[in-house]
Amino acid sequence: MDLAFFLIQLLNGLQYGLLLFLVASGLTLIFGIMGIINLAHGSFYMLGAYLAWSLASMTNSLVAAIALGVVLTVLLGIALEWLLIRHFYERDHLYQVLLTYGLILVFEEMRSVIWGDDVHGVPVPDLLAYSIPLTENLSYPVYRLVISAVCLLLALAMYLLIARTCLGMMIRAGSSNREMAQSLGINIKLVYMLIFALGVALAGFAGMINAPLSSVFPNMGGGVLIICFVVVVIGGIGSVKGAMVASLLIGLAETFGQVLVPEVAGMIVYLLMAAVLVWRPEGLFRKL
Amino acid sequence: MAEALLAARGLHTYYGASHILNGVDFAVGRGECIGLMGRNGMGKTTLLRSMLGLVRPRQGSVEVRGRDMTRAAPHAIARAGIAFVPEGRGIFPNLTVRENLVMAARPGVDGRREWGYERVLATFPRLGERLDNGGAQLSGGEQQMLTIGRALMTNPDLLILDEATEGLAPLIAREIWNIIRGIRASGIATVIVDKNYGAVLGLADRCVVLVKGCVVFTGTPGQLADNEEMMQRYLGV
Ligand SMILES: Nc1ncnc2c1ncn2[C@@H]1O[C@H](COP(=O)(O)OP(=O)(O)OP(=O)(O)O)[C@@H](O)[C@H]1O
Ligand SMILES: [Mg+2]
Numbered sequence: 001m002d003l004a005f006f007l008i009q010l011l012n013g014l015q016y017g018l019l020l021f022l023v024a025s026g027l028t029l030i031f032g033i034m035g036i037i038n039l040a041h042g043s044f045y046m047l048g049a050y051l052a053w054s055l056a057s058m059t060n061s062l063v064a065a066i067a068l069g070v071v072l073t074v075l076l077g078i079a080l081e082w083l084l085i086r087h088f089y090e091r092d093h094l095y096q097v098l099l100t101y102g103l104i105l106v107f108e109e110m111r112s113v114i115w116g117d118d119v120h121g122v123p124v125p126d127l128l129a130y131s132i133p134l135t136e137n138l139s140y141p142v143y144r145l146v147i148s149a150v151c152l153l154l155a156l157a158m159y160l161l162i163a164r165t166c167l168g169m170m171i172r173a174g175s176s177n178r179e180m181a182q183s184l185g186i187n188i189k190l191v192y193m194l195i196f197a198l199g200v201a202l203a204g205f206a207g208m209i210n211a212p213l214s215s216v217f218p219n220m221g222g223g224v225l226i227i228c229f230v231v232v233v234i235g236g237i238g239s240v241k242g243a244m245v246a247s248l249l250i251g252l253a254e255t256f257g258q259v260l261v262p263e264v265a266g267m268i269v270y271l272l273m274a275a276v277l278v279w280r281p282e283g284l285f286r287k288l
Numbered sequence: 289m290a291e292a293l294l295a296a297r298g299l300h301t302y303y304g305a306s307h308i309l310n311g312v313d314f315a316v317g318r319g320e321c322i323g324l325m326g327r328n329g330m331g332k333t334t335l336l337r338s339m340l341g342l343v344r345p346r347q348g349s350v351e352v353r354g355r356d357m358t359r360a361a362p363h364a365i366a367r368a369g370i371a372f373v374p375e376g377r378g379i380f381p382n383l384t385v386r387e388n389l390v391m392a393a394r395p396g397v398d399g400r401r402e403w404g405y406e407r408v409l410a411t412f413p414r415l416g417e418r419l420d421n422g423g424a425q426l427s428g429g430e431q432q433m434l435t436i437g438r439a440l441m442t443n444p445d446l447l448i449l450d451e452a453t454e455g456l457a458p459l460i461a462r463e464i465w466n467i468i469r470g471i472r473a474s475g476i477a478t479v480i481v482d483k484n485y486g487a488v489l490g491l492a493d494r495c496v497v498l499v500k501g502c503v504v505f506t507g508t509p510g511q512l513a514d515n516e517e518m519m520q521r522y523l524g525v
Binding site: 166169173176177179180181182183185186187188 | 340341342361362363366367371372374378380381382383387390391392394438439442
């Protein structure tokens with residue numbers, strides 16, 4: 001493997017990992033802080049991709065599609081939390097699994113009714129549709145670099161939100177002692193609603209920006225959901241930092257696995273998870 | 289007594305099938321200091337939690353400033369001017385000392401800003417030395433100071449202290465009592481639950497004794513101290 005090829009795999013692995021982080025960070029917050037097992041999280045990724053495709057074909061601009069799509073996913077998150085999720089905080093995980101599994105079916109059916117069952121491609125915006133040459137016959141697409149940069153910026157913004165802002169303090173306080181946070185005047189239901197909406201929007205956004213790379217197809221949320229649960233378990237439930245580390249680990253492991261040991265590539269993430277859990281049963285990091 | 293700051297009427301609270309509060313009436317007026325007393329397991333904490341919206345009473349009502357808040361969310365009750373220092377403290381270990389204080393900052397119900405970050409640190413100079421420590425790195429006494437300081441950051445009209453000196457070394461406990469005395473003198477109403485009956489009797493305007501979820505005595509500390517049966521049978525003194 002020469003250097004340029006290695007570099008390409010490395011960038012691909014990081015880009016994939018950063019994308020996973022967007023989906024997994026919301027999943028880990030919703031699971032770790034609100035106590036909700038959200039199987040529908042992959043559906044938000046799928047919805048994001050379809051929104052990007054359909055809005056981009058209407059507006060002829062991926063950027064406009066994403067802006068609109070983010071607004072819609074935030075609203076969807078708020079509505080879902082208000083209508084359904086908040087009635088399940090006190091319930092057993094089994095009820096949550098049933099509810100959110102039901103949501104997957106509902107979202108897939110809605111997708112089928114609204115957008116049909118075809119596979120679609122989303123063009124990379126003209127401005128970013130070129131590649132940086134690395135060697136004579138290898139080059140790297142700029143769009144992937146841009147995605148990685150956007151993901152990194154979002155990760156930084158999330159870090160600042162949680163570590164430096166008032167809302168972040170409330171989220172952390174609520175995650176360590178919910179009753180005490182409430183007794184200090186924090187409206188924990190509102191905080192939860194914001195976390196859920198943030199999680200939905202991040203997953204949707206990941207689907208939107210990745211649409212030009214992955215194409216848009218039915219049930220595309222399923223695979224992402226499973227990988228993201230692996231990320232959450234490896235990183236430690238409720239830890240955003242852990243989600244970041246685990247996402248990058250898995251992104252790199254899967255990317256390099258596919259080129260180096262293609263025979264077992266499908267198992268690599270699970271082997272990684274097993275190894276981490278043997279070493280640290282609680283995952284790499286603790287809750288916020 | 290004028291309109292009560294906090295008033296409970298006929299509270300019945302259950303944990304599952306066990307009937308913990310048996311029709312409790314309880315009221316705190318402005319600036320009043322109430323000693324809530326009773327042996328272990330008599331329902332003191334349950335009464336406080338029922339009034340704070342942390343457990344739902346099955347029957348009865350809770351009013352804050354004359355407004356019915358029986359079914360209100362705990363944060364709404366807190367925002368009506370009631371601060372709580374719970375049993376076992378309740379600092380946030382994953383927040384620094386500074387964050388523990390800042391996250392609670394808010395003006396009082398009438399817009400008062402008597403208590404702020406500076407004044408809390410002046411009252412608890414030890415906390416000033418530990419601002420960047422995580423809440424869990426503090427000693428028991430410091431944690432208790434942090435919880436009280438944090439409660440004051442909300443500029444409450446009523447401060448509820450559940451076992452604030454429990455498990456503290458005598459010297460630290462004395463420091464906490466001095467601070468509670470100062471808080472009381474500043475005009476903030478207080479409800480104090482504490483095993484140190486002497487200190488409670490010395491501080492309270494009124495004492496309430498709970499036995500198995502019923503109020504068996506309400507009166508001044510003097511009346512309670514003179515009532516030998518009450519002191520022996522129900523408080524074990
Ligand atoms: N979460 C709970 N579930 C079931 N029973 C409980 C619970 N909390 C308290 N109890 C029971 O309710 C009764 C009253 O408890 P409570 O904590 O109100 O008493 P207390 O007067 O505050 O006692 P202490 O002095 O020990 O703090 C006790 O018998 C206790 O065992
Ligand atoms: Mg108690």
